Amino acid sequence: METKVCIIGAGPGGACAALQLAQLGIECIVVDKAVFPRDKVCGDGLSGKVLTILERIDKGIGERLQQAAFKMDSWGVTFVAPNRIGMDIPYKPDYQKHKNDPRGFVCKRIDFDNFLVEELKRRPEIRLFEGVSIDNYRLEADGYYLSDKEGTFQVKADVILVANGAHSAFTKDVAGIKMEPEHYVAGIRAYYKGISGLHTDNFIELHFLKNMLPGYLWIFPLPNGEANVGVGMLSNTARNKKINLKKLMLDTLATDATMQDRFKNAELVGTIDGYGLPLGSKKRKLHGERYMLIGDAGYLIDPFTGEGIGNALYSGRIAAQQAAAAISANNFSDKFFDAYDENVYRILGPELEVSTKLQKLIKYPWLFNLLMKMGSRNKQLKELMSCMFHEVDLRKKLGNPLFYVKLLFNR
Ligand SMILES: Cc1cc2nc3c(=O)[nH]c(=O)nc-3n(C[C@H](O)[C@H](O)[C@H](O)COP(=O)(O)OP(=O)(O)OC[C@H]3O[C@@H](n4cnc5c(N)ncnc54)[C@H](O)[C@@H]3O)c2cc1C
Structure with missing residues (x-):
């Protein structure tokens, strides 16, 4: 041919x-x-x-x-910092008014x-x-x-x-x-049914747990009461610390106080599988x-x-x-x-x-913790982060350490 x-x-x-x-x-x-x-x-x-x-x-x-x-329409992201303070960031600041036009799906x-x-x-x-x-x-x-x-x-x-x-x-x-392991992530994914505490507007959840940085554990809600749950971690971190991702995820779900409660009645559907993410x-x-x-x-x-x-x-x-x-x-x-x-x-x-x-910055849990603490109290910062989904210029600011210095002194 x-x-x-x-x-x-x-x-x-x-x-x-x-x-x-x-x-x-x-x-x-x-x-x-x-x-x-x-x-x-x-x-x-x-x-x-x-x-x-x-x-x-x-x-x-x-x-x-x-x-x-x-597909499941989703209206935003819940970021959870290493100190477990969470912040809901909608994809659009006034998303309640645009409910017929979701810009995210699972x-x-x-x-x-x-x-x-x-x-x-x-x-x-x-x-x-x-x-x-x-x-x-x-x-x-x-x-x-x-x-x-x-x-x-x-x-x-x-x-x-x-x-x-x-x-x-x-x-x-x-x-x-x-x-190259410093430019590559190892990821695993599982499907669960019956997790409690999912966001009513199907926000996807990114949990930046201290032992996974700069990677995270995610929970993404799907139709029919299911959710995609997984962990992604830089390959060199996983390699250096000899981490078994599957074990890390299952241990976290079983022992972390919040997860333990939310997964109490949850059931694993199918197998846990892994694949690479070339960054x-x-x-x-x-x-x-x-x-x-x-x-x-x-x-x-x-x-x-x-x-x-x-x-x-x-x-x-x-x-x-x-x-x-x-x-x-x-x-x-x-x-x-x-x-x-x-x-x-x-x-x-x-x-x-x-x-x-940003990937390099979140290696510092204190910075992330601080940002979440401030964001949970500060409506302006929340709106700023919401706009970040659309505006690269704004994301550029978030990638610049000076942005955080200014933020700290303008409190
Ligand atoms: C654990 C994990 C979680 C992720 N989560 C997300 C997420 O939530 N959101 C997101 O946007 N991205 C996510 N990604 C990344 C996303 O999966 C990929 O970026 C995406 O699939 C890339 O699409 P692609 O078309 O380049 O490759 P693929 O989707 O991998 O498609 C490649 C195709 O090529 C075919 N193929 C392979 N070899 C051959 C061959 N020799 N001859 C013919 N055909 C071949 C395969 O069968 C396949 O159909 C995640 C990845 C992983 C591993």
């Missing part, structure tokens, strides 16, 4: 790239080793970015997602990713192959030659978009990006001759929040636009794809930089 664009991976990043290409009238082939619906270990938290980008590609997709029954990836795959199937420009793993890639003068292990599936493409996730062999072997806390080269890396394959996860779906979608859309430019210029050179990195880092870079600083 021959195609102009072949996308490896039909997760959020690859699916978004394919949908954007289709919208531009460009045909593509998408190959995924899984057969959908398939699960993906994740916190299942979708920020406002997800809806924004899908609406930008096609308003219809946004509308269909808004109406989907499998939904199981088995449902969300299948929703996107169903969108791929609606488009005649997209040919989707499921249950096929791309294991061989050979660059020739006239294109990339891809195949599965046995060579029974073969495709030649002018350009490939690599969206095969955190464990991408292409990223390691061809792009030369190696896993965007370091800038990397995301392209080469005839290829671009998307989402987790390009290490684009937010180092503070662990959010990767939104960034996978953004990078997928930008890669599709760059692929379209390459096709019309008939130029698939390494140099031509410089513009991909420029655009990705122009759009996502400021946020990634701020989050990298």
Whole structure:
């Protein structure tokens, strides 16, 4: 088979790239080793970015997602500091007035990713192959030659978009990006039923417990009385302290006074599973001759929040636009794809930089404790943090230590 664009991976990043290409009238082939619906270990938290980008590609997709029954609308985040003081920060300061427009959702990836795959199937420009793993890639003068292990599936493409996730062999072997434990998080996830004390407006909860910093334990409410519960921790911290994440989570739920009470009648549904989170806390080269890396394959996860779906979608859309430019210029050179990195880092870079600083700052529990103490008493600070979800400039302030010094002296 021959195609102009072949996308490896039909997760959020690859699916978004394919949908954007289709919208531009460009045909593509998408190959995924899984057969959908398939699960993906994740916190299942979708920020406002997800809806924004899908609406930008096609308003219809946004509308269909808004109406989907499998997701839980969420109106904000509860941050809990190491001293266990919590603060509710809505995604919008006056969210009670905009109850028909939630900008955050929680939904199981088995449902969300299948929703996107169903969108791929609606488009005649997209040919989707499921249950096929791309294991061989050979660059020739006239294109990339891809195949599965046995060579029974073969495709030649002018350009490939690599969206095969955190464990991408292409990223390691061809792009030369190696896993660095200081830029990587190890995460585990479980589903529970019957947890008490969930927020009435389904705020997602991030518990920055002292023994997990700069990582955290999360509780994200799902439909049908379920919740996604997990722990993420920097790989070098977990490695240095020889931490078993599963044990840490189960011990915390069983022995921490608050959690013990809230999980008293809760029941674990299914197994506890783990996966890696490649962080965007370091800038990397995301392209080469005839290829671009998307989402987790390009290490684009937010180092503070662990959010990767939104960034996978953004990078997928930008890669599709760059692929379209390459096709019309008939130029698939390494140099031509410089513009991909420029655009990705122009759009996502400021946020990634701020989050990298925040990730470093929360290593200091006293600072976090102080901020929460002040925030719980100070309406202005609360509103400021609420606006932080939309305004990167504001997040920049939060990433600057001087901001806290000023705050302390202006009390
Ligand atoms: C524990 C944990 C919690 C997380 N919580 C959140 C959260 O709450 N919110 C959030 O936004 N992000 C979260 N993330 C990050 C998020 O899961 C990822 O950033 C996101 O899935 C990236 O999407 P992607 O399309 O790049 O890759 P993926 O979703 O991993 O998709 C990759 C696809 O490629 C396919 N594939 C792999 N290899 C091949 C191959 N050789 N050939 C063909 N196909 C292949 C796979 O089957 C898969 O379908 C979390 C991650 C973890 C591990």
